[in-house]
Amino acid sequence: xxxxxxxxxxxxxxxxxxxxxxxxxxxxxxxxxxxFSKQKLSLIAGIFIVMLFLVxxxxxxxxxxxxxxxxxxxxxxGPSADHWAxxxxxxxxxxxxxxxxxxxSLAVSLxxxxxxxxxxxxxxxxxxxxxxxLDRLIMRGSDVLFSFPDILLAIGIVAILGPxxxxxxxxxxxxxxxxFARMIRSVTLSVKETLFVEAARSIGAKDSRIIWRHxxxxxxxxxxxxxxxxxxxxxxxxxxxxxxxMGAKPTEPDWGAMLSMGRDYLSIxxxxxxxxxxxxxxxxxxxxxxxxxxxxxxxxxxxx
Amino acid sequence: xxxxxxxxxxGLKTEFKRDGGSITAVDGVNxxxxxxxxxxxxxxSGCGKSVTSLSIMRLLKDTPxxxxxxxxxxxxxxxxxxxxxxxxxxxGKDMAMIFQEPMTSLNPVLRIGKQLEEPIRxxxxxxxxxxxxxxxxxxxLVGIPRAEELVDDYPHQLSGGMxxxxxxxxxxxxxxxxxxxxxxxxxxxxxIQAQILDLMRRLxxxxxxxxxxxxxxxxxxxxxxxxxxxxxAGRVVEEASVKDLFEQPQHPYTKGLIRSVxxxxxxxxxxxxxxxNVPDLSRMPAGCKFAPRxxxxxxxxxxxxxxxxxxxxxxxxxxxxxxxxxxxxxGETVHEYSAD
Amino acid sequence: MNTPLIEVKxxxxxxxxxxxxxxxxxxxxxxxxxxxxxxxxxxxxxxxxSGCGKSTTGRLVxxxxxxxxGEVWFNGQNISAYNDNQMRPVRKEMQMVFQDPYASLNPRxxxxxxxxxxxxxxxxxxxxxxxxxxxxxxEVVGLxxxxxxxxxxxxxxxxxxxxxxxxxxxxxxxxxxxxEPVSALDxxxxxxxxxxxxxxxxxxxxxxxxxxxxxxxxxxxxxxxxVMYLGALVExxxxxxxxxxxxxxxxxxxxxSVPVADPSQKKERxxxxxxxxxxxxxxxxxxxxxRCPSCMDICKQIQPVFQEVEPDHRVACHLYDETIMGxxxxxxx
Numbered sequence: 016x017x018x019x020x021x022x023x024x025x026x027x028x029x030x031x032x033x034x035x036x037x038x039x040x041x042x043x044x045x046x047x048x049x050x051f052s053k054q055k056l057s058l059i060a061g062i063f064i065v066m067l068f069l070v071x072x073x074x075x076x077x078x079x080x081x082x083x084x085x086x087x088x089x090x091x092x093g094p095s096a097d098h099w100a101x102x103x104x105x106x107x108x109x110x111x112x113x114x115x116x117x118x119x120s121l122a123v124s125l126x127x128x129x130x131x132x133x134x135x136x137x138x139x140x141x142x143x144x145x146x147x148x149l150d151r152l153i154m155r156g157s158d159v160l161f162s163f164p165d166i167l168l169a170i171g172i173v174a175i176l177g178p179x180x181x182x183x184x185x186x187x188x189x190x191x192x193x194x195f196a197r198m199i200r201s202v203t204l205s206v207k208e209t210l211f212v213e214a215a216r217s218i219g220a221k222d223s224r225i226i227w228r229h230x231x232x233x234x235x236x237x238x239x240x241x242x243x244x245x246x247x248x249x250x251x252x253x254x255x256x257x258x259x260x261m262g263a264k265p266t267e268p269d270w271g272a273m274l275s276m277g278r279d280y281l282s283i284x285x286x287x288x289x290x291x292x293x294x295x296x297x298x299x300x301x302x303x304x305x306x307x308x309x310x311x312x313x314x315x316x317x318x319x
Numbered sequence: 320x321x322x323x324x325x326x327x328x329x330g331l332k333t334e335f336k337r338d339g340g341s342i343t344a345v346d347g348v349n350x351x352x353x354x355x356x357x358x359x360x361x362x363x364s365g366c367g368k369s370v371t372s373l374s375i376m377r378l379l380k381d382t383p384x385x386x387x388x389x390x391x392x393x394x395x396x397x398x399x400x401x402x403x404x405x406x407x408x409x410x411g412k413d414m415a416m417i418f419q420e421p422m423t424s425l426n427p428v429l430r431i432g433k434q435l436e437e438p439i440r441x442x443x444x445x446x447x448x449x450x451x452x453x454x455x456x457x458x459x460l461v462g463i464p465r466a467e468e469l470v471d472d473y474p475h476q477l478s479g480g481m482x483x484x485x486x487x488x489x490x491x492x493x494x495x496x497x498x499x500x501x502x503x504x505x506x507x508x509x510x511i512q513a514q515i516l517d518l519m520r521r522l523x524x525x526x527x528x529x530x531x532x533x534x535x536x537x538x539x540x541x542x543x544x545x546x547x548x549x550x551x552a553g554r555v556v557e558e559a560s561v562k563d564l565f566e567q568p569q570h571p572y573t574k575g576l577i578r579s580v581x582x583x584x585x586x587x588x589x590x591x592x593x594x595x596n597v598p599d600l601s602r603m604p605a606g607c608k609f610a611p612r613x614x615x616x617x618x619x620x621x622x623x624x625x626x627x628x629x630x631x632x633x634x635x636x637x638x639x640x641x642x643x644x645x646x647x648x649x650g651e652t653v654h655e656y657s658a659d
Numbered sequence: 660m661n662t663p664l665i666e667v668k669x670x671x672x673x674x675x676x677x678x679x680x681x682x683x684x685x686x687x688x689x690x691x692x693x694x695x696x697x698x699x700x701x702x703x704x705x706x707x708x709s710g711c712g713k714s715t716t717g718r719l720v721x722x723x724x725x726x727x728x729g730e731v732w733f734n735g736q737n738i739s740a741y742n743d744n745q746m747r748p749v750r751k752e753m754q755m756v757f758q759d760p761y762a763s764l765n766p767r768x769x770x771x772x773x774x775x776x777x778x779x780x781x782x783x784x785x786x787x788x789x790x791x792x793x794x795x796x797x798e799v800v801g802l803x804x805x806x807x808x809x810x811x812x813x814x815x816x817x818x819x820x821x822x823x824x825x826x827x828x829x830x831x832x833x834x835x836x837x838x839e840p841v842s843a844l845d846x847x848x849x850x851x852x853x854x855x856x857x858x859x860x861x862x863x864x865x866x867x868x869x870x871x872x873x874x875x876x877x878x879x880x881x882x883x884x885x886v887m888y889l890g891a892l893v894e895x896x897x898x899x900x901x902x903x904x905x906x907x908x909x910x911x912x913x914x915x916s917v918p919v920a921d922p923s924q925k926k927e928r929x930x931x932x933x934x935x936x937x938x939x940x941x942x943x944x945x946x947x948x949x950r951c952p953s954c955m956d957i958c959k960q961i962q963p964v965f966q967e968v969e970p971d972h973r974v975a976c977h978l979y980d981e982t983i984m985g986x987x988x989x990x991x992x
Contacts (some may be wrong), residue, residue: 045781100842112728139842160740209762210757210759210762210763211762211763211764211765211766213723213757214755214757214763214764214823214826215765216723216753217721217723217750217754217782218750218754218755218776218780218826218827218829218830219747219750219751219777219780220780221743221747221780222743224780229765233767235927323972335846340772363845363846363847363848364845391904434898478934478935480934481934507873508708508709508872508935509872509913509916509917510708510709510913510930510931510935511708511934511935512910512918513915513916513918513928513930513931514930514931516918517748517928517930530786535845535846536918537846537920538875538917538918538919538920539918541918541919541920541921541922542919542922554880561922562922562923565850565920565921565922565923566923575847576846576847577920579846579847579849580846580850580875580881580920581853581875581876581878582851582876582915582919582920582921583874583878583902583917583919584878584902584903587879589854589857590850590853590854590879591850592845592847592848592851594851596815596817596818596848597815597845652783
């Protein structure tokens with residue numbers, strides 16, 4: 016479509032004109048689906064994520080064994096027909112623990128990213144719209160957060176708040192805020208200059224109306240894309256914290272905690288580490304691929 | 320007469336791929352340009368005038384567009400059949416193009432001189448020193464002061480008017496026989512436009528070139544052109560000498576277009592206007608494409624499309640309208656279509 | 660004599676273009692001391708080439724920009740220092756129509772919401788009343804009520820401009836500032852929109868500030884016209900006076916540059932040399948002296964005063980200054 020309008024651009028009075036074919040009235044959601052379905056890899060990733068969510072929701076019905084019941088007869092047994100992913104050092108079924116763990120991982124990462132998105136978007140909108148000292152304050156604050164390596168910041172926060180999943184959520188949310196704030200600020204800055212925002216101002220719209228009714232909707236695609244991408248990072252961060260013993264309790268079926276516990280038996284029972292590792296890897300990859308696909312479908316300009 | 324024809328566009332048809340289907344942006348366009356003549360190609364956005372010029376130059380390669388029929392004969396040889404390498408030899412040498420927005424057609428990171436020298440060395444076979452001299456000569460020809468210094472400037476250092484002069488110098492540098500100018504003054508201010516039009520008129524007379532001037536501005540047409548072709552919805556709807564066109568427009572679209580432009584010191588209370596909008600190329604009306612907006616529409620217009628035929632038997636005067644064709648035969652229709 | 664609806668006195672506006680390494684700033688003097696008045700019910704046009712400051716003037720009048728100096732009087736109140744809250748009731752009285760019908764309508768809003776947004780801000784109408792009003796407005800500007808539920812991107816340029824006009828009209832303003840409202844449109848559509856603007860003026864007694872670079876369009880729609888060059892007014896006059904007897908050499912050149920859509924009319928053309936100078940560094944004295952065909956020595960040093968030389972015909976040019984030209988009575992025209 017872009018090529019198209021370049022070709023026609025030269026015929027315009029005043030420099031602007033419709034492409035040869037004026038855009039047909041199209042359902043924007045249909046358009047999105049059409050574009051998105053062309054990205055095969057992202058589509059597969061999307062299907063994977065949907066299935067993951069279904070697994071998380073229906074976990075109690077899917078687990079072949081009780082994930083918490085030890086079986087001392089079958090400690091660290093390799094994968095078999097009874098236990099597809101083998102058992103851990105207490106003889107608990109790893110597959111069942113992974114299924115229940117999906118719940119924990121998704122809950123932790125989704126809630127933390129959601130908190131980060133809400134706070135970051137509000138800060139980004141205010142920062143971009145009002146500029147001046149507010150912008151400087153918010154952006155310098157983001158710079159400070161950005162200057163720590165992500166995981167180090169999270170460790171610091173958990174160290175202060177104490178271990179536990181709730182604190183992991185807070186820690187991961189905090190280091191997610193600046194990326195949202197920055198991205199939304201830059202979108203706000205460009206939308207603020209558009210003519211329709213000036214038009215809104217000219218009819219006497221209040222700032223709050225301009226921000227929420229006119230600028231915010233333009234930032235939604237960026238928020239969605241960043242949100243998806245950040246879920247992968249958040250899963251990784253939450254797992255890392257659990258792995259370091261700062262998140263989920265070792266008894267909880269958290270993927271990171273499972274990894275941490277299995278580490279001691281790496282040489283004799285690698286499957287104990289292998290399956291949670293693969294689960295984390297695939298999930299993070301799927302969210303990133305989905306994010307890529309969403310970005311291309313929603314907002315090709317963001318690609319850089 | 321044929322020997323005098325510099326360029327002949329014969330039944331040109333160009334299609335664009337879009338959403339799996341294809342739409343016809345230019346459909347059976349016919350016209351010719353004689354040596355030393357300025358032909359105006361007039362129409363509104365989306366009428367296909369720019370696509371026509373790009374098709375002539377065969378510059379559609381990087382677009383979803385493709386020439387799907389017809390011929391473009393330049394001095395007798397069909398350009399649509401040429402190999403790309405042969406076409407390159409003609410492009411920039413025998414045929415050159417001037418675009419609307421010079422900033423996008425000039426390379427921002429190359430000095431003006433370098434950009435001018437490139438085609439000169441390629442087409443005229445000059446060495447670097449001679450090419451530079453020739454470039455400076457050409458810049459002087461288009462009225463650029465301090466041309467010796469300006470060759471070492473970058474495009475962004477020049478004003479819009481100066482950049483357009485550089486574009487014209489580039490087009491002129493290899494002594495083309497035909498210049499295709501696509502809205503060359505649309506992006507310019509009116510006092511600068513007057514300068515550029517004056518320059519183009521002078522150069523055309525001095526160098527005896529043919530020119531295809533594509534524009535939406537009827538004032539520019541009246542001042543610059545010898546003959547005019549009016550396009551609507553991918554088709555030629557009228558062809559006439561500039562005098563005939565303004566004095567006795569034949570096609571209702573041309574009439575409407577001329578009357579809807581406010582003219583200086585004309586003092587009318589209300590402008591006449593053409594109702595409705597330009598049709599979407601993917602949803603064209605059956606029959607005459609102008610029929611839904613035409614004040615003289617008849618039943619026949621809705622079902623059958625008229626051909627572009629000579630008016631009153633004159634070869635230099637054509638119109639694509641049932642009205643003129645019916646008048647001519649005393650009420651008889653020229654073609655029979657089964658009307659539904 | 661009609662009272663002015665809007666009066667602009669000595670308006671100045673500069674923008675910072677570049678902050679240098681050493682902290683020195685460069686300023687574009689976009690509008691540099693202009694004064695004019697618009698009477699109730701008339702169409703006053705500002706015409707000029709790019710960079711002459713006509714759009715900035717429009718935004719100063721509607722207070723989308725705050726002037727550095729000077730006053731804007733609207734309906735007897737000086738609005739030049741009003742804050743957003745004070746401006747809000749004034750905005751109900753002055754609405755804008757923008758050049759670019761593609762960018763000036765929010766792509767994510769339905770047409771009825773775009774058109775009725777001013778009503779939401781300025782009136783206490785219920786949403787049903789607003790919707791009803793919006794569909795009526797659409798009919799007034801020549802669209803159909805069934806268009807109300809669509810989005811702006813489904814419309815062509817001319818239709819979008821009609822939507823923009825309907826929005827401006829919704830709160831029944833007394834002044835509409837139209838910034839190049841037809842220059843992005845095709846010729847056949849342009850005349851439709853111009854006719855609509857004239858009809859609405861007649862019907863609702865509107866006053867227009869019309870901003871355009873197109874002299875033919877300006878002549879068609881205006882009662883009085885101001886010609887701008889590099890941030891300043893060089894001439895203001897009634898339409899007939901300006902087009903029949905342009906006084907300023909720039910106005911004369913501008914008028915003679917317009918291509919005429921009539922091949923039988925071959926006119927003498929004044930072709931100005933050179934480009935429009937940069938407003939960052941405007942020429943000394945008269946701003947136009949670098950391109951003026953009748954430039955005198957005094958023009959390079961002293962800026963001419965904008966003064967009335969005939970009733971309702973003002974010009975800023977030394978040629979018409981009796982203290983300078985009176986002695987030898989030279990009159991170049």
